[in-house]
Amino acid sequence: MIDQFERLPGIGPRTAQRLALHLLRQPEEQIHSFADALLAARSQVGQCQSCFHLSAEPLCEICRNQERHTGLLCVVADSRDLLALERTREYKGQYHVLGGLISPMDGVGPELLHIQPLVARVDREQISEVILALTPSVEGDTTSLYLARLLKPFTQVSRIAYGLPVGSELEYADEVTLARALEGRRRMD
Numbered sequence: 706m707i708d709q710f711e712r713l714p715g716i717g718p719r720t721a722q723r724l725a726l727h728l729l730r731q732p733e734e735q736i737h738s739f740a741d742a743l744l745a746a747r748s749q750v751g752q753c754q755s756c757f758h759l760s761a762e763p764l765c766e767i768c769r770n771q772e773r774h775t776g777l778l779c780v781v782a783d784s785r786d787l788l789a790l791e792r793t794r795e796y797k798g799q800y801h802v803l804g805g806l807i808s809p810m811d812g813v814g815p816e817l818l819h820i821q822p823l824v825a826r827v828d829r830e831q832i833s834e835v836i837l838a839l840t841p842s843v844e845g846d847t848t849s850l851y852l853a854r855l856l857k858p859f860t861q862v863s864r865i866a867y868g869l870p871v872g873s874e875l876e877y878a879d880e881v882t883l884a885r886a887l888e889g890r891r892r893m894d
Contacts, residue, residue: 755826757802757819759784767791767800774798776833780823780852782806782840790838798836801826806844807851815851823852827859837864841885 706728710721728736752758753765760766767773767787777798781787787800803818827835835856839845853862868886869878878886 752802756800757804757822758787758800772797776831777836778827778832778834779836779838781838782845782848786838786840803839803848806839806842807848808844818848820852820855824855824859827856832860834861834863837862839864841867841881 706725707718707721710716710724711718713721716724728739731739749761750759751761753760753768754763755768756765758765758767762769774797777796778801779787779790779796779798780801780803781790782803782805784802787802790796790800801819801823803820803823805813805818807813807815807818826832835852837849837852839849849864853864856862866885866889867882868889869875869882875883
């Protein structure tokens with residue numbers, strides 16, 4: 706059981722051991738409920754037909770929500786990024802999950818991502834702006850540049866600002882982060 710927990714992302718040997726020991730102390734019916742939930746999720750959760758976010762329905766909860774702004778589309782690499790943006794409670798538009806980033810070194814080209822459905826969606830729907838919310842990395846920058854070139858004929862394309870996290874010290878920030886913070890500056894009125 707410890708070995709299985711260690712295979713999960715972000716779980717090291719000590720955490721895996723702690724989780725395993727915790728489960729061993731639980732009542733048997735709770736263990737069955739936990740196992741049933743894992744099996745049900747694996748068999749029932751797939752991808753939304755519109756945005757490719759995780760969903761147990763043909764359309765995810767966000768795509769079904771009539772109160773979301775349909776003209777605004779935020780592009781993310783995966784569902785973890787979408788969930789992080791949702792936690793802010795600031796973004797009220799729709800999403801599109803690419804399923805990764807372009808990474809030639811890892812053998813991931815544009816054809817392996819949900820890029821063609823994105824272009825078709827932007828062309829088909831009345832999207833006034835596409836916001837690229839991709840990781841500030843070589844792969845994220847490559848993917849952003851590729852998508853911007855594809856989407857600019859159809860709509861306005863923007864990218865989220867990158868910079869310093871709240872509470873950080875300037876002296877500890879790397880040069881790229883500081884440069885991006887300067888580029889993404891906003892006027893104070």
